[in-house]
Structures are given as C-alpha cells and as structure tokens.
Amino acid sequence: MGGSPTPADVALGEPSSVLLLAPSGSDFDEGACVDLMTADDVSGGNVLSVTLTQPPAERMTVWNRQTSEQSPARAIIVDASADHGETESATDPEDDLSSTFAVDVLRSNAEPVDIGMALARHLGAWESTPEQTRICLHSLTTLLDSFDRDAVVSLISALNDLCDATGATAHHHLDPTAHDDGVVATVRPLYDAVIEHVPEDGWTVTQAPDDAERPSFRRSTAPPGGTAGTDPSCPETIPMPYSFDQTLDLISVPRRRTLLYHLKDLGVGTVPIDELVDAVVTRERAIPARESPDSPESVRVSLVHAHLPKLADLGILELDAESAAIQYHGNPALESFLRYMETLELG
Known part of the structure; x- marks a missing residue:
C-alpha cells in the first residue's frame, strides 16, 4: 500500500x-x-x-x-x-x-x-x-x-x-x-x-471528543401521515408510531421477533402469559434456523423480565403482573412491517 x-x-x-x-x-x-x-x-x-x-x-x-x-x-x-x-x-x-x-x-x-x-x-x-x-x-x-x-x-x-x-x-x-x-x-x-x-x-x-454526542438527524416519532408502506392490503396510510432505530431494535432479537409475530397473529386483546410462553416455545422449536429453547421456564424468564417490559415501555402492550396477562394494543403499520419481516425470515 x-x-x-x-x-x-x-x-x-x-x-x-x-x-x-x-x-x-x-x-x-x-x-x-x-x-x-x-x-x-x-x-x-x-x-x-x-x-x-x-x-x-x-x-x-x-x-x-x-x-x-x-x-x-x-x-x-x-x-x-x-x-x-x-x-x-x-x-x-x-x-x-x-x-x-x-x-x-x-x-x-x-x-x-x-x-x-x-x-x-x-x-x-x-x-x-x-x-x-x-x-x-x-x-x-x-x-x-x-x-x-x-x-x-x-x-x-x-x-x-x-x-x-x-x-x-x-x-x-x-x-x-x-x-x-x-x-x-x-x-x-x-x-x-x-x-x-x-x-x-x-x-x-x-x-470525536469523548463527551460529544453524535447527531442523529432523525425523527423520534413518525411524521404525520407516515406510511406503513409494506402491506398492499392496507388501503389507508397509517402512521408508524416508532422511529427507524426503535423498529430495528424491536426485531433485532430472535425471541422478541417470535413474540411479536405471535401477537400480530392473535390481534388486539388480553392474553395470559402462560399462553405466550407456550406459543413462543412451539414457534421457536419449529424454526430450523433457531436454537431450541432450553426449557419453557427459560422462555418465561426472558419474556417476563426482558421482552414484555420493553414492549410495554413502547406502548405495544400493557403488562398486568397480578393477573399474569398482557393486553395487546396492536398497530396496523407495525403489524404490516412484522408481516414483511416474517416473510423475509421464514418464507
């Protein structure tokens, strides 16, 4: 050189x-x-x-x-x-x-x-x-x-x-x-x-100086009239409520993707956490490219202590510890994105 x-x-x-x-x-x-x-x-x-x-x-x-x-x-x-x-x-x-x-x-x-x-x-x-x-x-x-x-x-x-x-x-x-x-x-x-x-x-x-922050040049929320852009079945333009980096972070962890795919398929409503655990275990074991979970209990721990609280913080669901259930709110634009992602990953 x-x-x-x-x-x-x-x-x-x-x-x-x-x-x-x-x-x-x-x-x-x-x-x-x-x-x-x-x-x-x-x-x-x-x-x-x-x-x-x-x-x-x-x-x-x-x-x-x-x-x-x-x-x-x-x-x-x-x-x-x-x-x-x-x-x-x-x-x-x-x-x-x-x-x-x-x-x-x-x-x-x-x-x-x-x-x-x-x-x-x-x-x-x-x-x-x-x-x-x-x-x-x-x-x-x-x-x-x-x-x-x-x-x-x-x-x-x-x-x-x-x-x-x-x-x-x-x-x-x-x-x-x-x-x-x-x-x-x-x-x-x-x-x-x-x-x-x-x-x-x-x-x-x-x-960059040690104390300098990188500028992001991005919106933290979707612009008015933002588009889902991934699902031709959605006739109307629906705003995506999460920023680009938040969306990438959401789908960066395989187990959280599986959980989101399941919630998308269930639709809006209340779901017992036990049901979520069983569904995630079943889905992960059916995906050849994924490592099978060690046990349903390990899946429960990761959902209760990591993934469900993260989704609750973003307003995707409400977590009710007393009833051991979640209330899934849903968003058509997010679900359209998840359908696209699921097709890319699983075919």
Whole structure:
C-alpha cells in the first residue's frame, strides 16, 4: 500500500462507528477495510459485510488477498446489490472460505430499511456469541447515489444505535472523490472516528471528543401521515408510531421477533402469559434456523423480565403482573412491517 501506514498502525482505539474515506476499489480502501474488520486477530471475531455493488465473490476475494485466507469465527455477506447474477460463485464448494462466509441475498430492489433489518437480524442471532462482531458497509457512495440522503442518514444513525447496544463495531466506506464537500461534511459528524487517506500524508484520523454526542438527524416519532408502506392490503396510510432505530431494535432479537409475530397473529386483546410462553416455545422449536429453547421456564424468564417490559415501555402492550396477562394494543403499520419481516425470515 505504497509504504504508508495502515489504519492498524494508527492509534484508533475502539470507536463503535468509523467512516472510511478512500477511493473505491483502491488498495488503500481494500487494505484498510480488512484492517478494521480483523483488528489484532483474524479468527477472533464475527464479520458482517454488506455489499451494494460488488458480488459476494469479489468481497471474498478482497478478504483472501489481505488475510492469506484466514477465516473469522463467523461471517455473513449481505448481498444488497441490484444484480445477484454472480452470487452463486461466492459459495463455490471448492472455496475454502465458503463454509465460513454465508451469503444473505436481499431482494433486488432492496432499500436502506431492508439493509438495516438484515443487519439487525444477524446481530440478534449472534448476541450470545463471545466474539465481537465487526460490520462493513460497502458503500455509502452507492446508497447516496441511489436513495434520498435523509434515508441514508437515518440508516447510519440506526446502525450506530445497534452497534452501541450490541457492542459491535462498524466502518462505512465512502469515496470522497465521488461526492461534493457538502455530502462528506453531512455524514462526518455521525461517526465516532473518520479515517481518511490523503495522498501526500497517508492515513489521518479524526476522532470525536469523548463527551460529544453524535447527531442523529432523525425523527423520534413518525411524521404525520407516515406510511406503513409494506402491506398492499392496507388501503389507508397509517402512521408508524416508532422511529427507524426503535423498529430495528424491536426485531433485532430472535425471541422478541417470535413474540411479536405471535401477537400480530392473535390481534388486539388480553392474553395470559402462560399462553405466550407456550406459543413462543412451539414457534421457536419449529424454526430450523433457531436454537431450541432450553426449557419453557427459560422462555418465561426472558419474556417476563426482558421482552414484555420493553414492549410495554413502547406502548405495544400493557403488562398486568397480578393477573399474569398482557393486553395487546396492536398497530396496523407495525403489524404490516412484522408481516414483511416474517416473510423475509421464514418464507
């Protein structure tokens, strides 16, 4: 890489979010990406890599070239590119990394919210693993070229919140030569650190002060007349009562998703907690990709002490400890979103 120091040589610390500024496809960009994903130990972490332009096989090739084919503990490439024609080559059985790098193919017209939901789903699935998860988003340049800037900024803010909540770290690629200074200036404050390759000086690092808060640039409540946008059976526009990051957080934990799927199917009304426990146990045991719960009692503990109180705090339900029941309120927009999510996850 031209003899200049790599990000691994720079005193970066452990920020949860990093903006990586370098020309797309350059040796600088690729080397820095793997430096940030591997840190000190290639095999000591989980890898979540989002690709919007390159097929998964090319992202895997970058990894091979930079790490001599060492494998992370777990790895998923989220394919959000418009053309999935080369996806199969990323899972070639002759490739030593194919058994480690799974590929999650999103719909061909995937939007920022689809990317956010996919990452939340995988982070939730790995929440109990001892290894830290490192996320690569490749790239913001493609997102900003394809979607409204506010939607991209909302995605960045929501992913930052997810990283903070789960202990993950993330870096997002941006090609500064593809944007005017205003775009770069808009996204810079959203990150804990900015790593930039300057031709004359090599890598430079700018970090936010320890007491600085990242601006969110997002609404905490839905705008008037907001749309569900996911269910053609809903003839009217219905406001979603939760912010984008709250919605991603809601579906980030597998057991909470299962609980929400069941409540959606039941509809508004009062439900005994015992019935919820039995339903969640039954549903989890029927999902091949999920680990079966240790016991109904372990499910009860997690529902009563974690998931039901969280849903109650958001106004999704009321929890009555005396009667050991909940009152589910429901919201057509949230349930439309959950139907969409359930289809993505379970088919």
